[in-house]
């Protein structure tokens with residue numbers, strides 16, 4: 001017999017938030033900072049996501065890109081690609097939107113103390129990694145090292161470029177940025193993430209590396225191969241996955257990836273757990 | 284005569300039970316004859332129950348015909364399942380109204396009177412229990428589903444025959460239901476009587492209002508024989524060890540063979556009593572001030588199901604059929620600790636081209652050459 005509590009919260013019901021501020025990141029990419037209208041701010045773990053609802057348009061999964069140590073500043077970075085994401089990038093200060101979450105698994109960055117943390121990001125994949133980067137930067141003394149390898153299509157597509165400069169200016173981080181296609185003003189590296197990653201790994205004891213990857217699946221596939229070739233233990237590599245999501249709570253079935261629900265068991269997976277299915281098409 | 288969970292009685296026919304439930308204010312949902320099929324809908328009196336019917340079912344085939352005169356429950360499962368009541372095909376989740384400085388969100392009211400599912404078969408009890416685990420997964424629960432479920436009484440009917448599409452015996456979900464009901468009925472055709480099993484205190488409270496007799500040895504034996512007959516007459520069965528087997532066969536060439544026949548029409552997922560996939564839809568009024576969020580049944584056979592910006596993950600029919608079969612028979616175990624198939628045979632009968640889940644599973648089991656990836 002099922003027991004029903006009187007006031008069971010409905011996990012499909014959004015909470016109302018208001019836009020405190022919004023700023024453009026890149027062409028078509030906007031960040032928003034949100035504050036709750038109903039109730040208090042909710043703690044989150046790096047790598048988790050929310051379902052953001054634009055009134056009358058729809059609801060989509062967007063990673064939390066802010067600092068987990070400051071949950072009262074809920075930050076999301078969205079690229080406009082369709083109806084809902086376009087509506088989210090058009091929000092203005094004071095506008096209201098709906099939020100469900102936080103959902104999903106997290107980068108186990110707090111558990112990987114003592115290790116050399118390697119972040120590998122492609123394009124907008126830097127957004128879900130940024131909370132973990134913040135955590136390592138704030139507790140840098142707990143880690144053997146921190147490396148970020150970040151690639152974008154062009155210099156105009158580099159997310160958080162100013163912030164990356166401040167990370168780079170610290171002496172206790174290794175930051176490698178590369179673009180596929182340079183423009184005349186670009187003086188940095190040109191080439192794919194993997195070549196940059198190979199170079200970055202050269203000076204690190206691979207056994208000490210814990211790697212966190214987020215970006216297009218093809219980029220993650222080749223990066224994982226580079227990590228494996230360098231001798232990074234397979235059980236120290238995590239990736240974040242993206243699948244169609246309608247509910248984020250294991251009900252709608254859309255995000256299934258073999259036995260896993262990407263919304264509940266992921267989006268962050270230890271790579272060796274999903275590797276066999278990742279190598280197959282159309283799973 | 285006073286009933287307890289576990290006690291057994293005999294009645295002449297189910298009429299008095301249906302009337303007692305209606306008199307007591309229950310909404311009774313049960314089998315009705317509609318468009319030449321048995322469906323589950325509201326029953327206003329014992330006379331609504333279809334009688335004297337039997338169903339012929341085969342791959343891509345379902346037909347009702349006259350059976351033993353005046354029999355009550357000789358047909359088995361039709362195109363609908365109880366899922367349509369507990370997990371409606373279209374359901375409003377909430378609505379929102381624009382206000383001066385934003386919007387208000389109002390949860391949808393769920394009107395669910397105290398309800399009886401009348402005539403639930405063993406495989407259907409198993410299917411309901413499967414969906415119980417889906418909609419209360421340890422992290423999240425669907426409060427609407429749970430409330431409907433808790434306010435619903437189950438009157439089971441123990442099958443006395445099987446259709447050619449049934450294979451519950453090999454799924455260990457039937458044909459006899461041992462638990463999961465409040466009351467269970469077994470039609471004893473030769474005795475012109477029904478054996479009544481009481482499954483719960485709620486069931487007992489209703490049975491206490493009926494005139495019932497103590498069963499004789501003959502009644503009990505006849506009931507056992509009915510269940511045995513149903514089990515023995517099943518011609519289809521699921522091959523052994525299919526959850527592990529399929530895990531190894533994701534690259535198998537047989538997927539292409541099924542895909543050639545499969546229309547990707549989604550019928551199998553819609554008739555399946557355990558399939559739970561859904562989509563959401565936002566419905567706006569003309570002013571744009573009022574909007575509603577609806578949940579609708581969806582299927583892994585549609586192109587949009589796996590859409591991510593840039594295209595669908597599962598573009599081919601092969602990959603969609605593979606998702607369906609491996610989910611039902613293999614990964615469901617990883618997710619929910621049981622099979623996603625209860626052996627009801629609906630997907631076989633209602634497949635327009637008669638694809639047979641038991642035959643497809645067997646094809647993977649019997650091919651010695653290909654082990655796939």
Ligand SMILES: Cc1cc2nc3c(=O)[nH]c(=O)nc-3n(C[C@H](O)[C@H](O)[C@H](O)COP(=O)(O)OP(=O)(O)OC[C@H]3O[C@@H](n4cnc5c(N)ncnc54)[C@H](O)[C@@H]3O)c2cc1C
Nearest residue numbers: 060061062063077078079082083084085243244245591592
């Ligand atoms: C866990 C997770 C985290 C994400 N984090 C971010 C982020 O931080 N920033 C960001 O810009 N984008 C992120 N995305 C992608 C984002 O969800 C899609 O871009 C968005 O759903 C597109 O919706 P749309 O209606 O604007 O576009 P359309 O292309 O019109 O999509 C129609 C519908 O398909 C589904 N859909 C389409 N693409 C995706 C997708 N990639 N993932 C899931 N569902 C999809 C959605 O239900 C969407 O409403 C994330 C996706 C996931 C699964």
Ligand code: SF4
Nearest residue numbers: 558559560583607610
């Ligand atoms: S078989 Fe398809 S429609 Fe049915 S539950 Fe699985 S993914 Fe959903």
Ligand code: SF4
Nearest residue numbers: 555624625627628630
């Ligand atoms: S997969 Fe087919 S036989 Fe199994 S429960 Fe679903 S409809 Fe019934």
Ligand code: FES
Nearest residue numbers: 248250252253263
């Ligand atoms: S998003 Fe609905 S089950 Fe994962």
